[in-house]
Amino acid sequence: MTIPIPAKGDVIELGGFYYFLNFTFGDQLYEAVDTYLRNVGDNDWFNRIRAIHAEKGLALYDDANDPRFLLKEGLFPGSSIKAAFPGLSEHKELWRNQAAELKEVMNNWSHGSIRPTHDLFLDYAIPLFDMAMICSLPIAHDLQKIIQRVRDFKAGKTFDEPAPQPLPTAAQEYAEKIADKVEEEIQRPPVGAAWVGDVPARLVTLKRQTLDISESGKSIRQEFGDPETASSKISVLMKYFPIGGQLRIAPDGAIMGYVKGDKVLVGWVGDEPNNDKQEARGFFVNHKYEYTGSDVIDIETGELLSNLAEDSVANLVNGLKVWGLPEGSRINVSIYGDVVYTDQDTDKEHKITLVHKGIWFPGHLPG
Amino acid sequence: MLITLSKCTIEIEDQPVPFVGRPMDTSSVSEGDQEGLVTMFRVNTSDELDIQYGIVSWPEANREVTLIEWHSGDTKYDSLKKGTGRLALSPVGENEVFQLRAMKYNSDSKKANLANVNLEDLGAWAQADLSELLISHGAIQVGSKGQLTGEENKTKSILSALVPKGNVEAVAIAFTVTRILAIMYDYGLDSN
Numbered sequence: 350m351t352i353p354i355p356a357k358g359d360v361i362e363l364g365g366f367y368y369f370l371n372f373t374f375g376d377q378l379y380e381a382v383d384t385y386l387r388n389v390g391d392n393d394w395f396n397r398i399r400a401i402h403a404e405k406g407l408a409l410y411d412d413a414n415d416p417r418f419l420l421k422e423g424l425f426p427g428s429s430i431k432a433a434f435p436g437l438s439e440h441k442e443l444w445r446n447q448a449a450e451l452k453e454v455m456n457n458w459s460h461g462s463i464r465p466t467h468d469l470f471l472d473y474a475i476p477l478f479d480m481a482m483i484c485s486l487p488i489a490h491d492l493q494k495i496i497q498r499v500r501d502f503k504a505g506k507t508f509d510e511p512a513p514q515p516l517p518t519a520a521q522e523y524a525e526k527i528a529d530k531v532e533e534e535i536q537r538p539p540v541g542a543a544w545v546g547d548v549p550a551r552l553v554t555l556k557r558q559t560l561d562i563s564e565s566g567k568s569i570r571q572e573f574g575d576p577e578t579a580s581s582k583i584s585v586l587m588k589y590f591p592i593g594g595q596l597r598i599a600p601d602g603a604i605m606g607y608v609k610g611d612k613v614l615v616g617w618v619g620d621e622p623n624n625d626k627q628e629a630r631g632f633f634v635n636h637k638y639e640y641t642g643s644d645v646i647d648i649e650t651g652e653l654l655s656n657l658a659e660d661s662v663a664n665l666v667n668g669l670k671v672w673g674l675p676e677g678s679r680i681n682v683s684i685y686g687d688v689v690y691t692d693q694d695t696d697k698e699h700k701i702t703l704v705h706k707g708i709w710f711p712g713h714l715p716g
Numbered sequence: 717m718l719i720t721l722s723k724c725t726i727e728i729e730d731q732p733v734p735f736v737g738r739p740m741d742t743s744s745v746s747e748g749d750q751e752g753l754v755t756m757f758r759v760n761t762s763d764e765l766d767i768q769y770g771i772v773s774w775p776e777a778n779r780e781v782t783l784i785e786w787h788s789g790d791t792k793y794d795s796l797k798k799g800t801g802r803l804a805l806s807p808v809g810e811n812e813v814f815q816l817r818a819m820k821y822n823s824d825s826k827k828a829n830l831a832n833v834n835l836e837d838l839g840a841w842a843q844a845d846l847s848e849l850l851i852s853h854g855a856i857q858v859g860s861k862g863q864l865t866g867e868e869n870k871t872k873s874i875l876s877a878l879v880p881k882g883n884v885e886a887v888a889i890a891f892t893v894t895r896i897l898a899i900m901y902d903y904g905l906d907s908n
Binding site for chain 1: 762763
């Protein structure tokens with residue numbers, strides 16, 4: 350199928366394009382690898398490689414044309430089919446560096462954790478283009494046009510042209526998943542985001558002197574859970590209102606406060622909705638982090654969390670260690686504060702813990 | 717007259733009305749209550765503060781801005797409820813000068829009091845260039861008090877505004893920014 354060009358550049362369309370480009374890239378890389386191996390009589394290579402991956406405890410893919418499977422195999426220095434990967438023998442180091450970077454980005458996208466903004470789409474499409482060039486895949490030509498189009502969107506250009514041909518069903522389904530996630534965020538924004546809906550009627554007072562919350566003069570601390578949970582939740586509220594103030598509580602437990610004159614969702618009386626789910630809520634914030642074994646580092650700035658966070662991060666860092674996070678792991682944080690580690694061997698996403706703005710890099714989480 | 721400013725509205729009454737009270741100007745020749753005239757203005761903010769102030773002209777004392785009535789508002793504005801932050805105007809020839817000092821939270825005393833402020837912060841709270849805004853509402857000039865009055869005393873470096881005698885709009889706007897918006901934007905808390 351010919352590769353269309355995005356016409357609108359909104360997050361839903363770019364989500365669909367991500368999916369479509371990903372499997373088109375996978376198809377073309379598979380075609381090159383499969384043709385090479387069939388020519389040398391290795392017709393059952395996929396099942397053979399899959400069995401090796403199973404032995405090593407790596408992620409198993411049902412489709413040989415899943416680009417993450419192919420890149421993973423190409424990344425093995427001891428791969429028995431490395432000769433089949435186009436460009437690998439000529440550009441060994443470059444190929445592996447690009448493949449490792451691309452695979453990590455693909456993993457985050459495949460879990461629906463990336464908001465398909467112009468910038469983040471380019472962060473995916475440019476390494477994909479580089480890899481397609483190294484592998485001499487025909488998609489490189491289309492990617493060049495798509496990247497230019499997204500750069501145009503980013504510069505504010507609009508295009509009055511008919512909608513592109515519909516993407517395959519699987520790509521549309523992915524786009525719908527992104528749309529659902531965007532809608533979920535609008536309906537139930539993360540703590541620190543703008544309040545959605547009317548001002549709740551229930552008025553309570555956060556008191557600095559007693560670190561308590563009262564309604565008509567009577568403490569409602571018990572509504573916040575056990576004493577430790579209540580103290581923790583109230584201390585997070587104090588981050589927003591260091592001298593206390595008036596708050597409003599909605600029937601579902603969401604707490605609204607005015608921050609610099611704006612209505613903001615500042616917390617929850619009970620548990621946050623969907624916090625019990627295994628997968629991370631919301632899209633990742635646009636920062637990358639690494640766990641050093643004793644701290645967390647912002648990869649872009651090189652700053653250590655322990656130097657910047659308002660509160661002590663000793664418990665957080667210890668929690669990462671106790672969870673068994675390997676030293677040097679890349680981690681992400683969703684706008685809801687879910688800390689996520691994606692195992693690059695199994696390609697599985699793990700939600701490790703929850704952070705709030707007091708124990709994270711200033712300005713990275715909403716609020 | 718209704719003025720929309722940043723995250724609040726200021727509704728200024730058209731006509732002054734009689735007002736009996738004691739001027740804050742201690743140089744007043746008369747002791748006790750005087751009967752003056754007050755032009756009232758009511759400020760409503762996006763965070764539900766509803767408060768009414770008055771610009772009072774006295775027969776034997778300098779003009780001032782004083783609290784008329786607290787209607788409703790968050791506890792963060794409690795210092796205003798107690799009347800803190802009154803503003804005094806002083807005559808300079810045919811004009812009047814007043815200091816642009818803002819309500820700032822003091823972590824030692826745990827309350828907000830008037831403190832020096834710069835035009836950058838004032839502009840951020842007003843979401844406008846405050847000098848231009850005040851001038852567009854009748855002010856003559858904004859600068860240090862020494863610049864505006866030629867005085868050489870300990871208050872000469874304090875940011876101030878010069879207005880023609882009787883000006884209401886610029887005074888009401890300056891008061892709202894330095895008292896109400898300063899508290900709304902947590903002056904003295906955060907990093908400022």
